[in-house]
Amino acid sequence: MKHRISALFLGAALTVSAGGALAQDKNIKVGVLTDNSGLYSDLGGAGSTLAAQMAIEDSGLAAKGWKIDLISADHQNKPDIGATIARQWIDVEKVDIFMDVLNSGVALAVNNLVKEKNAIMINTGAATSDLTNAQCSPNTIHWVYDTYMLANSTGQALVKAGGDTWYFLTADYAFGHALERDTTAVVVKSGGKVIGTVKHPLNSSDFSSFLLQAQASKAKIVGMANAGGDTTNTIKQASEFGIVAGGQKLAGLLLFITDVHSLGLKVAQGLSFTETFYWDLNDGTRAFSKRFSERTKNKAQPSMVQAGVYSGLVHYFKTLDAMGGNPHDGAKVVAKMKEAPTDDALFGKGSIRADGRKIHPAYLFEVKKPSESRGPWDYYKLIGTTPADQAFRPLSESACPLVKK
Amino acid sequence: MQALYAQLLVGLINGSFYALLSLGLAVIFGMLNIINFAHGALYMMGAFCAYFLLNIAGIGYWPALIIAPIVVGIFGMILERTMLQWLTGLDHLYGLLLTFGIALIVQGVFQNYFGSSGLPYAIPDELRGGVNLGFMFLPIYRGWVVIFSLVVCLATWYLIEKTVLGANLRAATENPTLVRAFGINVPRMITLTYGLGVGLAALAGVLSAPINQVRPLMGADLIIVVFAVVVIGGMGSIMGSIITGFALGVIEGLTKYFYPEASNTVVFVLMVLVLLVKPTGLTGRAA
Numbered sequence: 001m002k003h004r005i006s007a008l009f010l011g012a013a014l015t016v017s018a019g020g021a022l023a024q025d026k027n028i029k030v031g032v033l034t035d036n037s038g039l040y041s042d043l044g045g046a047g048s049t050l051a052a053q054m055a056i057e058d059s060g061l062a063a064k065g066w067k068i069d070l071i072s073a074d075h076q077n078k079p080d081i082g083a084t085i086a087r088q089w090i091d092v093e094k095v096d097i098f099m100d101v102l103n104s105g106v107a108l109a110v111n112n113l114v115k116e117k118n119a120i121m122i123n124t125g126a127a128t129s130d131l132t133n134a135q136c137s138p139n140t141i142h143w144v145y146d147t148y149m150l151a152n153s154t155g156q157a158l159v160k161a162g163g164d165t166w167y168f169l170t171a172d173y174a175f176g177h178a179l180e181r182d183t184t185a186v187v188v189k190s191g192g193k194v195i196g197t198v199k200h201p202l203n204s205s206d207f208s209s210f211l212l213q214a215q216a217s218k219a220k221i222v223g224m225a226n227a228g229g230d231t232t233n234t235i236k237q238a239s240e241f242g243i244v245a246g247g248q249k250l251a252g253l254l255l256f257i258t259d260v261h262s263l264g265l266k267v268a269q270g271l272s273f274t275e276t277f278y279w280d281l282n283d284g285t286r287a288f289s290k291r292f293s294e295r296t297k298n299k300a301q302p303s304m305v306q307a308g309v310y311s312g313l314v315h316y317f318k319t320l321d322a323m324g325g326n327p328h329d330g331a332k333v334v335a336k337m338k339e340a341p342t343d344d345a346l347f348g349k350g351s352i353r354a355d356g357r358k359i360h361p362a363y364l365f366e367v368k369k370p371s372e373s374r375g376p377w378d379y380y381k382l383i384g385t386t387p388a389d390q391a392f393r394p395l396s397e398s399a400c401p402l403v404k405k
Numbered sequence: 406m407q408a409l410y411a412q413l414l415v416g417l418i419n420g421s422f423y424a425l426l427s428l429g430l431a432v433i434f435g436m437l438n439i440i441n442f443a444h445g446a447l448y449m450m451g452a453f454c455a456y457f458l459l460n461i462a463g464i465g466y467w468p469a470l471i472i473a474p475i476v477v478g479i480f481g482m483i484l485e486r487t488m489l490q491w492l493t494g495l496d497h498l499y500g501l502l503l504t505f506g507i508a509l510i511v512q513g514v515f516q517n518y519f520g521s522s523g524l525p526y527a528i529p530d531e532l533r534g535g536v537n538l539g540f541m542f543l544p545i546y547r548g549w550v551v552i553f554s555l556v557v558c559l560a561t562w563y564l565i566e567k568t569v570l571g572a573n574l575r576a577a578t579e580n581p582t583l584v585r586a587f588g589i590n591v592p593r594m595i596t597l598t599y600g601l602g603v604g605l606a607a608l609a610g611v612l613s614a615p616i617n618q619v620r621p622l623m624g625a626d627l628i629i630v631v632f633a634v635v636v637i638g639g640m641g642s643i644m645g646s647i648i649t650g651f652a653l654g655v656i657e658g659l660t661k662y663f664y665p666e667a668s669n670t671v672v673f674v675l676m677v678l679v680l681l682v683k684p685t686g687l688t689g690r691a692a
Contacts, residue, residue: 038622041521172666200661201669205617205626208415209661209668212541216408229522232618240528240544240616242535262522262618298520 025325026066030056030313031095033085033110034125036074039203039229040102042258043303044125048072048100050295051306054288055313061321071095075106077202082106083113090117096328097122097316099309104128104175108135115139120330122316124308127227127254128178129393132357136400139330141337143358144308145276147175148393150253151183153274153362153386158221158251159190166251167219168197169210169234171226176202179225179253195219200226207234211241215248223251232259239267256303260379265370268379272366276391277304277346278380281363284345293377301377311346312358350388355400362391411541412662413655418547420654421554422609426627427634427646428558429605432565435641436578436598439489440497442505444631445624446512447603450477451610452619453515456526466529466615473611474604481603485596508625515621523618550612557608558647561601565643574598633676639686649687 032052034044049072056068071093075082082101089095090113098114101107102125114121115137122141123131129148131140166187170176176199184194196217198210211234214222222243224234231252238250252259252273260268279289279301288310292302302310319337320326327333338352342360350360364384373379395403426448433441454473458464464472484507492499528546535544565571577584577591585591610624617623630653638649653672660671667674679687 037516037521039521041516043522045521198665200665203626204669205623206419208418208547209412209658210665212408212411212415213662215542216411229618229620232522236525236618237616240535240546242542242544246542258520258522262525264525266527267525297518300520 025328026061026064028061028066028068028097028317028320028326029093029095030068030070030097030099031089031093032070032072032099032309033075033082033089033106034072034100034102035077036072038077040077040125040227042262042300043228043256044100044102044305047292047296047300047302047306048125048309050292051302051309052099052313054292054295055310055317059314059317059321061317064321066321075101075103077103077106079103079105079109083109086110086113087117090114090119094328096120096326096330097313099312100125100305102126102305104130104178105173107131108174111135111137111140114330118330120316120334122309122312124312125305127175129182130174130178132353132355132398132400133393134399136355136398136402138356138402139334141312141334141352141356141358143312144304145254145274145362146357146392147179147182149276149362149391150179150274151186152393153364153384153391154251154253154272155183155186155223156190157272157364157384158249159187159192163221163249163251164192165219166192166194166221166223167214167217168194168223168225169207169214170197170199171202171230172199173202175227176225180223183223183225183253200230202230204230205233207237208241210234211238211243215241215243215246219248221249221251223253225253227254228256228259231255232263235263235271236267256305257301257377257379258303260367261300261377265368265373265379268367269369270367272364272383274362274364275304275380276360276362277302277307278363278365278382280378280380281382284348288346299376307346311342311344314344315340315342315352353395354403355395355398356402357392359388359392361388362386407540408662409659412658414538414541414543415547415661416655416658417651418551418654419657420651421551422613422627422650423631423634423654424558424647424650425554425605425609425612426631427638427650428561428643429602429609430631430635431638431641431643431646432561432605433599433602434635435643436574437485437489437595438497438578439492439500439504439599441602442501442628443484443508443511444504444603444606445626445628446508447477447481447624448606448610448613448627449515449621449624450480450511451607452526452614452617452623453519453610454607455611455614456524456619459526466611469611470608474607477607477610478600478604482596482600485599489599490592490595508628512621512625519621521620521622523620523623526614526619528615546615550616554609554612557605558650561605562643562647630672633672635686637672637676637679637686639688642686642688645686645688 032049098121104126107126124143129146131142170180255273342350347360365380451473455469458469532546581591638645661668
């Protein structure tokens with residue numbers, strides 16, 4: 001009897017210490033995989049790494065005995081390079097969580113790998129809504145925006161305002177295709193018609209041929225299903241070819257504040273588009289953006305992608321802190337993250353759905369006239385808000401296997 | 406049919422940039438035997454120079470058309486004096502690697518300070534607006550680009566092929582020792598020629614600044630196509646590169662109309678075809 005009791009105690013002690021050892025693993029490795037040198041590097045790039053650094057500093061986890069490492073790499077907008085880096089990060093560097101991963105082509109490649117290796121991706125940069133639909137994964141959270149939301153907000157608003165015939169200028173890869181597809185669905189559903197589309201290679205410098213085709217189509221709306229440098233060049237050259245002066249309207253389906261900054265208000269004024277973050281929304285966003293901008297080279301305000309990196313990591317750190325340790329089990333941590341509501345100064349209160357979609361309100365902005373702007377980076381007027389529960393694809397339409405119906 | 410005319414014209418406009426850039430490359434390769442991979446970076450510097458002139462010194466587009474090529478040309482001549490001249494007589498590969506390295510450094514420095522999205526540069530007021538040609542709306546600025554670059558291309562061709570200076574230059578590439586015996590300062594002539602080629606790149610940069618965003622990578626995106634143009638036209642052939650530049654612009658424009666997905670690759674497909682049939686390029690002579 002005595003022996004059995006001591007054996008029991010021994011067993012219990014071992015279990016506790018084993019459990020304790022697991023719970024006490026307080027190491028986290030964050031990897032920011034982004035475009036550090038190409039056409040998207042201003043809206044993600046070094047700014048995303050800075051946002052991650054700020055989230056780590058603000059988390060206060062270091063004082064609680066956590067050790068957080070941050071690494072960053074350039075995927076050059078090439079899915080094969082992105083996947084190779086991701087594989088090495090998981091296998092060799094033991095990265096727990098991938099942040100940013102802009103470019104839909106790269107994101108879809110990394111998405112598969114992260115699932116296979118049970119790591120985590122909080123995607124803040126890629127647009128394709130497939131990440132939380134057909135390609136959804138228990139290891140991925142799509143944080144900031146997606147093509148469905150952009151189409152739903154901007155597309156619907158424009159059709160309602162009378163833009164019922166559309167012509168698309170589409171970047172010829174996963175992102176452009178998804179954005180065109182989702183916007184087409186919204187346009188048709190709202191009673192509009194798509195009368196043509198032209199697919200241009202990623203990172204083109206001359207859009208005049210494509211713009212002439214859009215002009216000849218006589219569509220009321222020229223929808224730009226592209227991003228970054230492609231969009232800014234399209235807008236600039238559209239004004240040269242008199243697209244807007246001729247009565248057609250340009251629809252920037254995905255525009256970032258860095259694009260507007262680059263174009264200048266004179267060219268960009270009057271464009272309306274959707275974002276989920278703007279530095280000048282409220283006191284919380286202003287305070288963060290001020291700290292962010294002071295630490296960037298060009299005193300740039302954060303893009304929504306960069307803001308998303310901060311916000312996503314804040315929630316991730318909170319979750320791990322509540323769990324008491326890092327289990328290095330991606331699916332398990334993501335499941336915990338979905339249980340708790342999200343709350344931060346940048347995106348406000350929100351939640352993460354079963355399909356991995358983080359939801360929060362979407363804002364329809366219009367670019368100010370030069371006379372309305374108070375100075376650099378004062379660019380947007382808020383003209384409409386879609387509440388969080390209506391901004392994204394409803395779960396009832398979801399093709400994600402994680403959604404129980 | 407109307408759309409086709411429009412695409413032909415737009416192709417011609419793009420062709421003028423190809424022609425100006427490949428002309429500079431052809432001059433440098435023909436006279437110095439250097440494959441100048443820094444050409445794209447120098448083109449970008451021309452555009453940035455115009456931007457700085459406007460935003461720092463308040464100097465507008467027209468003076469920039471002259472000042473920027475001179476400033477960047479001087480930068481090029483410094484490169485030639487300090488680095489490239491030591492490569493004379495060595496394999497082409499050394500020049501290629503050196504200029505490629507220079508291009509990466511220059512682009513990296515600009516990207517570090519100015520980011521990737523680019524800076525705005527407006528079309529000069531005199532060239533704003535456009536004319537309706539019936540089959541298309543032609544922005545006046547684009548028309549100006551075609552005419553101006555055609556004039557510059559032909560003037561450069563005339564300078565090198567038809568003047569005494571050009572004759573000396575061509576003689577100096579054939580036999581530098583003999584030309585030196587006539588009392589001509591060959592190294593200085595080589596430096597000036599490199600400056601001329603670089604100046605042409607910078608000029609193209611200024612011309613493109615109002616059309617494209619002024620971006621650190623604007624040259625890197627273009628240079629590979631321009632090299633294909635030079636290879637198709639025949640390395641070192643002045644007239645060959647001018648004609649090929651315009652022709653490829655048009656072919657690319659047509660591709661953008663008939664099968665836009667292939668518009669980035671059509672030039673390279675043509676390059677492969679030309680090299681298979683005539684390895685020296687369309688107008689090149691056998692080495």
